[in-house]
Structures are given as structure tokens and as C-alpha cells.
Amino acid sequence: MKANRSFRKYLAVVGLHLTMVIVSVITLLPFLWMVGASFMKNGEASTFPPRFIPSQFTLDQYQFLFQRMHLGRFFLNSLILAVAVTLVSLFVNSLAGYAFAKFSFRAKRPLFVFLLSSMIIPGQVTMLPVFLLLNKLGLLNTYFGIIIPGMASIFGIFLIRQYLQSVPDSLIEAARIDGAKDFAIYWRIILPLAKPVLVTLALFTFMGTWNDFLWPLIVMTKEEMYTLPVALANLLGEHTPDPELMMAGSVITILPVLIVFMALQKYYIQGIMLGGVKE
């Protein structure tokens, strides 16, 4: 009886691990093939049976992308936009989050509820008018066309406000008695205290901007302003029969976000919990 029971437990442990290994192999297989094919010579990824490891390791595809397809330019566009949107929105959202967390004013509650409830409006609704507005302002095909509309996010304000509510009022009062001005309190006390949530929000914003497709597709119609995802989708149109080249492009697009995520994953997961389960 007892032996039978421990045998069943043993089976459960083995079965569970086996299943999880299979699932994780399925999860990782597309990435493995992407990396493998990106180092292959033309045509090698279109063979049967499919190969994962290049017969002869080559950087041809990467070289072609950077030298002939100006991938460096698109990479730079993506990087500039992601960094700029992150820095500017961090500043703007933290100012607002601080006001909602630590000031009392008459419009506070209705304003906050109004903002939160408008979060369900899908972004696609605003696309057409914002496009027309940017057109009027001459901001299409400029970095500002993506940075300015991305300066404020309701989710970001909400995240920072949630976090700052746990900061004791006494800290702020003490600084005020010492004669600190409101902006100095925000800059010297609130921002350093909010560092964990700022890192989380920075990570979300950076990755969200880097990965975004629909909005840059609409705003950036001139080739020299393409971001990586837009350039990649465009490249696919011309180079469908070249999987090796397309995989190298995918590696370049994915690698930066993956590295940033790996380095800061603790903050990312905290953010999911803050934004997700809390409310």
C-alpha cells in the first residue's frame, strides 16, 4: 500500500516534469529556429527536413540587412523613440501620479474616476483624429508624432499613484516645514522614493513603444522614419522567399527587448501584479 503510494507520487513527478519540458520546448522552438536560420546561407532554411543548425555559420544576412537595407537607421529610430517616450512620459505621469496620491483638491476624486473609466476606450478610436491633427501640425514622419501623443498614459498615472499612496505624509510635511518648495519635494523626495515603480513603468513604456506596430505604421510613412517592426513588415513584402534574411531581421528586432526584460524581469513581474490583480 505504502509502496504503491510512493510509486504513484514518483509517476506524478516524472509526468509533470515531462509535460512541462515538452511545453517549454514548444515555447522556445520558434526562437531557436529563428536564431539558427538567421546564420544560414540563402536557401538553407527552405529545405526538407527543416534544419535548426546552419551547415556553415555565416553573418551574410546581418551584413546584408545593415549594409543594403539600412537596418541600422530603423534600429536607431526605434531606440530614439523608445528612450524618448520613456523619459518624457515618466516625468509627466509621475507629476500627475504625485498630485493624485498626495494632494487634496476638489476635483480629485471625480477626475480620477473619470480617467480610470476612460481606460476602456480602445486606442483605435482616437487614431483617425490624432492622425489628422498631426497632419495639420506637420508632425507626421517626425519623432514628435509618436513622442507627443505618448507623453501621458492613464495606466502610468494610476500605477504611480497606487505606489505613492504608501509613502507616509509625514515625510512630505517635514520637508515642507523645512521650507522646501512643492517641486523640490517632488524632485528630491518623491522621485527617489518611487524608484521601484518608476523602473517598472519605464520598462513597460520602453517595451511597449519598441514593440508597437499600428501607430508607427500610420505616422511613419517615409522609409527613413520607419521603426523596426514597420521596416520588418515592409521587408517581408519584398523578401518573402528569403527566410534567412527575415529571421536575421526578427533577431535584431526582438533581441533588445529580450535583453532589457531579462535584466529587469523582477520589476516587470511586479508591474503585472500592481496593474493586474490589485483592482
Next chain:
Amino acid sequence: MRKRIYTPYLFLAPALGTLLIFFFLPVAAAFLMSFTDFDIYSLGNLQRARVILFGNYSQLLSDPLFWKALANTFYFVIVGGPLTIIVALLAAIGLNSRLFYFRNWFRLAFFMPVVTTLVAVAVVWRYLYHPRFGIINYLLSQIGIQGVDWLGDPHWAMPALILLAIWKNFGYQMMIFLAGLQAIPDYLYEAARIDGAGWWRQFFHVTIPQLAPTTFFVTIMTIIGYFQFFAEPYVMTQGGPLNATLSIVLYLYQQGFRWWRMGYASAIAFILFIIVFFFAMIQLSLRKRGEA
């Protein structure tokens, strides 16, 4: 104490100003535009847009492509949503099991697709689905199943996009389930065990009911997100074959930014909004009932 009334408004001004100009006013403008015949001629001269009241909406009702896009989107949501959630729940339970040793490594592996660029992985999957050289048909042939032309066959194109969506997204829901599982108090399981409940009965009588609020939240979030799918068909099928993967947002994009029928596209956007709003309201009302 020196405290001015307008100070908080100074802190709010940059954010609220941006949201007003680039979010709230555009929502209102889109609403108004959906009652006009705003098109490519109006782009140069606003005077040329005429008010046609419900003209766009009534035209949508008799537009077979719009109904096709609506039906495709519901297909994607109704089949893809639950499947994603089931995979996520099973993965979370597996990771959370006491019998499992490598939680952190596997959690990271399962989560990787979530953070990667959708366009790039859609490009990768386009080749995985290749009827002759793709890995997916190769693996199927290894277990004796005849492969299909995934993206070229109108019956298989949508299942192919759903498969990609499950792979890409289940890690996110899994994280939320994992937090939900860890919040279930141990004494509930102990009490069940003392009462002689085995693993299955503990699962159905403790885990599932305790996870209900989390499951509900995850379901609504997934549904709302899936209604807005765009990049997968744009990159992999351009809405084809035979419009089998044309989604609402893809149709909106084509009407608005390819044919510049912006009044018509605004009407599509508002129908999307109404659908999403409806599901958000379900969540809100059920949550209120749960609290009461």
C-alpha cells in the same frame, strides 16, 4: 502652512493637457466624424465633409466585408480566448505544484513570447507554417499527421493565427493565475485533506472556486485585448485568404488609412468601442455583485 489651491493642478497640467488634446478631444472628434462622409477630399479641405447622420452605420450594416470582419473577430475571441486561458491555467498549476522543481526557469521560458515584438514573431511563425519547409508540418508528419497549407487555406488560416496568439499570450495570464494560486490559503487545502479529499477533489472544490475572481478578471482582459487583434493578420495573411482572417481593426485600418474613408472608419471604431464597452460592463457589474 503655505498651501496654494492651484498647486496640484500645476502638477496635473502636463498629463491632463496631453490627454485632453491627444485622447479625449479625438474621441469626441471621432464620434462626430462617424456621422460625416469624411474622405480623401476632406483631407485637404475640411469644408468638403458633409454630415450624413447614420449613413455610415447603415452602410456598415449592409457591408458584407464588415460582417465578415466582425464574424472573424468573434471567432478569434471566442475560440482563442478560452484556449489561451486554459493553457495559462494549466501552466500555472504545473508551475505552482509542490512536485515541481524548476519553477523560475520554466516561468521565464513560458513568459518569453509575451515580451517579444509581435510583428517579429508573426514573421517567424509565417515560416513555421510553410506548407513544405515549415517546422509545424514537419512535426505533424513525424507523428503521422498529414500537414495542411495553414495560411493558404481559408479553413486553417484562422486556427493558425489562434495558435500563434495562444503561444504569444498565455504566459501573461499564467503570471496572474500564479499570483492567484499563491494567494489561496494553505489551511483550505489542509482542511480538504483532513476530510479525505484527493488531488482532483481539492482541485475542483478548493482551487477552482478560489480562483474564480482571478479567472474572471483574466477572461475579460483577454477578450478585450483579442478584439483588437491586428498585427497577426496584417503580417501573416493581409486578411486573406478570401478574407478569412480580416479583423475589425484591420478593416478599420484599410478603410481609414488605405482608402482614406475616415468617416466610415470612425464608425467602425465606434462599433469596436461599443463591443469592448459591453464586455467591460459585464465585468464591472459582476464584480459589484461579488462584493455585495
